[in-house]
Amino acid sequence: MLRYTVRRLAQMVLVVFALSILLFAWLRSLPGGPVSALLGDRATPESRAALEAQLGLDRPILVQYWSFVSRAVTGDFGTSTGVQRGTPALEVFLQRFPATLELSIMALLLAVAFAIPVGYLAARRRGGWLDNVSIVWSLVGVAVPVFFLAFLLKYVFAVELGWLPASGRQDTGIDATRVTGFFMLDGVLTREWDAAWNAFVHLLLPAVALSTIPFAVIFRITRAAVLDVMDEDYVRTARAKGLTGMVIRRRHVLHNAMLPVVTTIGLQTGALLAGAILTERVFNISGIGQAVALGFERKDFPVLQVVIVSAAMVYVLVNLVVDLSYALIDPRLRTR
Amino acid sequence: MRRRLASAGIAGALAVSLAACAQSERGEAGGEGGTFTFGAAGAPDLFDPFYASDGETFRVTRQMFEGLVSFKPGSAEVEPGLAESWESSPDGKTWTFKTRQGVKFHDGTDFNADAVCKNFERWYNQTGAGQNQALSYYWIENFGGFADGQTPSLYEGCQAPDPNTAVVKLTRATSKFPDILGLDPFMIQSPTALEEYQANNVQAQGDSFVYSEYAKSHPTGTGPFTFESYDQGNGTIRLTRNDEYWGEKAKIQNLVFRVIPDETVRKQELEAGGIDGYDLPNPADLAALREAGNNVQVRDPFNIMYLGVTQKNNPKLADLKVRQALAHAVDRETLVKANMPEGAEVAKQFYPKTVDGYADDVQQYDHNPEKAKQLLAEAGASDLTVNFYWPTEVTRPYMPDPRGIFNTVADDLRQVGVTVNPVSRPWNGGYTDEVDNAKADLFLLGWTGDYNSPDNFIGTFFGTTENRFWTQASPWGEDLANQLQAADSEPDEARRNAMYQDINRKLMSEYLPAVPLSHSPPAIVVSDQVEGLQPSPLTAEVFDTVSISG
Numbered sequence: 021m022l023r024y025t026v027r028r029l030a031q032m033v034l035v036v037f038a039l040s041i042l043l044f045a046w047l048r049s050l051p052g053g054p055v056s057a058l059l060g061d062r063a064t065p066e067s068r069a070a071l072e073a074q075l076g077l078d079r080p081i082l083v084q085y086w087s088f089v090s091r092a093v094t095g096d097f098g099t100s101t102g103v104q105r106g107t108p109a110l111e112v113f114l115q116r117f118p119a120t121l122e123l124s125i126m127a128l129l130l131a132v133a134f135a136i137p138v139g140y141l142a143a144r145r146r147g148g149w150l151d152n153v154s155i156v157w158s159l160v161g162v163a164v165p166v167f168f169l170a171f172l173l174k175y176v177f178a179v180e181l182g183w184l185p186a187s188g189r190q191d192t193g194i195d196a197t198r199v200t201g202f203f204m205l206d207g208v209l210t211r212e213w214d215a216a217w218n219a220f221v222h223l224l225l226p227a228v229a230l231s232t233i234p235f236a237v238i239f240r241i242t243r244a245a246v247l248d249v250m251d252e253d254y255v256r257t258a259r260a261k262g263l264t265g266m267v268i269r270r271r272h273v274l275h276n277a278m279l280p281v282v283t284t285i286g287l288q289t290g291a292l293l294a295g296a297i298l299t300e301r302v303f304n305i306s307g308i309g310q311a312v313a314l315g316f317e318r319k320d321f322p323v324l325q326v327v328i329v330s331a332a333m334v335y336v337l338v339n340l341v342v343d344l345s346y347a348l349i350d351p352r353l354r355t356r
Numbered sequence: 357m358r359r360r361l362a363s364a365g366i367a368g369a370l371a372v373s374l375a376a377c378a379q380s381e382r383g384e385a386g387g388e389g390g391t392f393t394f395g396a397a398g399a400p401d402l403f404d405p406f407y408a409s410d411g412e413t414f415r416v417t418r419q420m421f422e423g424l425v426s427f428k429p430g431s432a433e434v435e436p437g438l439a440e441s442w443e444s445s446p447d448g449k450t451w452t453f454k455t456r457q458g459v460k461f462h463d464g465t466d467f468n469a470d471a472v473c474k475n476f477e478r479w480y481n482q483t484g485a486g487q488n489q490a491l492s493y494y495w496i497e498n499f500g501g502f503a504d505g506q507t508p509s510l511y512e513g514c515q516a517p518d519p520n521t522a523v524v525k526l527t528r529a530t531s532k533f534p535d536i537l538g539l540d541p542f543m544i545q546s547p548t549a550l551e552e553y554q555a556n557n558v559q560a561q562g563d564s565f566v567y568s569e570y571a572k573s574h575p576t577g578t579g580p581f582t583f584e585s586y587d588q589g590n591g592t593i594r595l596t597r598n599d600e601y602w603g604e605k606a607k608i609q610n611l612v613f614r615v616i617p618d619e620t621v622r623k624q625e626l627e628a629g630g631i632d633g634y635d636l637p638n639p640a641d642l643a644a645l646r647e648a649g650n651n652v653q654v655r656d657p658f659n660i661m662y663l664g665v666t667q668k669n670n671p672k673l674a675d676l677k678v679r680q681a682l683a684h685a686v687d688r689e690t691l692v693k694a695n696m697p698e699g700a701e702v703a704k705q706f707y708p709k710t711v712d713g714y715a716d717d718v719q720q721y722d723h724n725p726e727k728a729k730q731l732l733a734e735a736g737a738s739d740l741t742v743n744f745y746w747p748t749e750v751t752r753p754y755m756p757d758p759r760g761i762f763n764t765v766a767d768d769l770r771q772v773g774v775t776v777n778p779v780s781r782p783w784n785g786g787y788t789d790e791v792d793n794a795k796a797d798l799f800l801l802g803w804t805g806d807y808n809s810p811d812n813f814i815g816t817f818f819g820t821t822e823n824r825f826w827t828q829a830s831p832w833g834e835d836l837a838n839q840l841q842a843a844d845s846e847p848d849e850a851r852r853n854a855m856y857q858d859i860n861r862k863l864m865s866e867y868l869p870a871v872p873l874s875h876s877p878p879a880i881v882v883s884d885q886v887e888g889l890q891p892s893p894l895t896a897e898v899f900d901t902v903s904i905s906g
Binding site: 071099101185314319 | 391393399401402485488489490493560561562563564565566567571572587588589590591592594612614615616617618621624625627628629630749781782784785786787788789790792793822
């Protein structure tokens with residue numbers, strides 16, 4: 021288990037390193053660049069050339085990459101040129117990541133909390149009303165683009181009904197203390213309950229919108245897995261042995277059906293980060309999704325590098341955790 | 357579907373109790389005078405206006421800072437600001453400002469003539485990164501060089517013979533003075549705070565610049581609002597009323613800027629009551645915004661959109677007849693009606709008629725395809741082919757719909773036999789780079805004026821021969837630059853205006869380096885609960901006159 025973990029971690033380092041090279045080269049091959057963003061539309065060719073020289077952007081790309089790597093190992097990933105101009109790129113990431121994580125966790129919790137019980141019940145009563153309704157809903161969840169659903173939810177519940185906030189992470193009038201950057205958690209830690217509640221309410225619409233795809237996928241996998249397991253010989257044997265329905269369902273069906281479900285949850289966690297880009301834009305949440313969108317718009321290379329590489333690291337880490345939990349759930353994998 | 361309704365229903369139920377809570381919370385934060393929340397399209401880069409050149413930074417800093425002169429609310433005319441009066445020497449090189457008495461900076465220190473001179477000296481003595489155009493754009497553009505003497509500077513020195521008199525000396529007369537002192541970068545800041553928080557400590561680092569502690573969190577001016585906080589995690593900037601303000605105090609207690617980059621989201625936030633106003637609404641939304649009861653105010657146009665011509669790569673474009681043919685080919689009346697917001701006008705020269713030196717009798721280029729064909733034939737350019745650049749991923753106040761404008765102009769050109777090769781580039785993804793590097797034959801671009809001076813328009817475009825129109829290739833390019841320089845340096849106002857009128861006539865008849873297309877009025881929208889907003893043609897609104905009802 022330890023060797024496996026170490027090997028996977030080493031792979032992760034390689035993946036991230038390769039990605040950083042590709043990303044560095046690709047960003048610099050794009051037209052425009054930070055110099056245009058810094059100088060604005062009133063730049064002259066002379067001022068561009070002077071600024072490129074001052075920032076070292078006129079040097080060969082390998083030299084620039086080496087400079088980037090040597091600074092990066094000291095924790096200096098450059099300074100934002102457009103997203104939060106003048107702020108260290110790493111700080112931009114650290115400041116915005118909690119917003120994305122908070123939103124993704126909330127969406128995932130919503131998806132898991134509904135998808136697993138509904139998937140299980142739908143499988144148990146295959147062909148029943150819950151099964152049919154859930155299948156249709158899961159199809160809708162996959163087919164309807166997240167941003168469309170986000171706009172729709174926002175229009176109905178924020179703009180028309182005025183029940184929920186239309187955007188942002190917290191009301192501007194709330195003078196909340198920032199501790200971790202997770203607004204809900206901060207409210208709890210500082211016992212500023214209004215602030216925590218306000219942050220929670222701001223999260224609802226975007227989280228519901230973002231949870232539709234993971235709900236659909238986790239629901240379908242749970243349903244299929246439960247159906248498969250219920251047809252297995254050991255379940256029939258358990259019934260023949262006279263075990264109660266509750267014990268069979270908990271010990272044999274649910275336990276064994278969870279393996280593919282956990283994998284799916286892991287993969288969906290990665291996908292959520294991608295979905296958050298659109299959701300953050302619609303609900304104006306200052307997360308890393310919005311940073312990526314603004315980063316491309318304003319050619320903010322340092323921020324794009326930190327955010328994309330870090331997102332990739334999170335994705336790879338999540339996959340590692342999934343694989344490890346696989347081993348925990350299925351003892352056979354531990355002995356291999 | 358039912359699940360969605362159920363989920364949304366739960367969300368709705370949770371929100372019911374909150375709605376009242378959120379409403380009361382907004383009210384409480386408002387206090388006396390309430391809170392005005394404005395949706396900003398972008399985050400300010402920093403809070404030291406001297407190092408800034410972007411509108412979103414200025415939108416915030418102009419609430420906190422004031423210059424020696426101000427612009428009259430609702431116009432581009434200059435009026436007294438921190439200087440009560442001023443006069444210039446006959447040669448236009450020495451300017452004596454009587455400064456206002458009893459004015460204090462937000463940190464409690466006195467504003468006086470000494471503070472004025474310290475600000476001038478700060479600007480002039482920039483070194484290192486501070487001299488970069490990315491930071492000191494407005495100084496370089498308007499004053500030229502710095503104290504190191506590498507480039508000539510308009511600024512010569514500043515003296516404070518008594519606490520209420522500041523004497524600013526220039527190396528030559530200029531039409532820009534004193535108007536430029538109303539520009540945001542030249543607002544007067546507290547010398548004590550500048551020093552305490554090391555305002556000049558800006559450095560080039562990695563791919564960008566790192567700002568001082570002052571620029572990040574201690575901006576200290578004399579204006580009607582003071583800085584309170586910038587919450588980057590929530591994208592909000594909070595200012596509060598300056599109760600010690602020397603003039604009429606702001607009506608609102610709190611001024612909040614919420615950064616909302618997406619235009620549709622800003623519109624929805626206004627509809628949902630999350631913000632009280634935002635700038636530059638999409639012209640297509642104006643009718644709907646009005647129908648919903650909002651107050652849409654259209655500013656006077658103070659900009660120009662032109663069809664740029666680069667003479668470098670296409671020798672045929674160096675022929676005046678060809679450029680005149682292009683001007684006759686474009687149906688500007690239809691373009692304005694079809695692609696521009698209400699209040700837009702056809703441009704007859706390179707700046708709007710409210711700017712000094714406007715000439716009513718310049719050569720006109722009415723829409724006349726036959727004349728265009730004839731001129732092209734005379735120039736031997738009936739087979740003219742052009743690379744026509746237009747920008748994507750952008751709207752500008754003078755160019756609300758680049759694609760639509762491009763299509764209209766390109767169709768007009770095709771009608772007279774010009775072969776158009778369309779080239780589109782993202783605004784920040786190569787468009788401005790390639791246009792400035794003379795890759796385009798024709799391009800769409802424009803300009804919003806900073807202050808009421810012809811030099812700010814045609815001086816910026818053609819004041820040197822190294823420009824995006826490549827006027828250095830023309831025998832008249834240098835003459836034009838010299839004429840502009842001479843007009844700018846003429847201290848006598850009447851004579852100066854006559855010189856600019858003469859230049860405008862020549863620009864339209866003899867030179868025609870580009871084709872002026874339109875002046876387009878940018879709009880600003882506030883909810884029906886907001887009163888007292890005074891839109892500025894310079895898009896330089898100060899929100900001290902705003903009040904919130906209801």
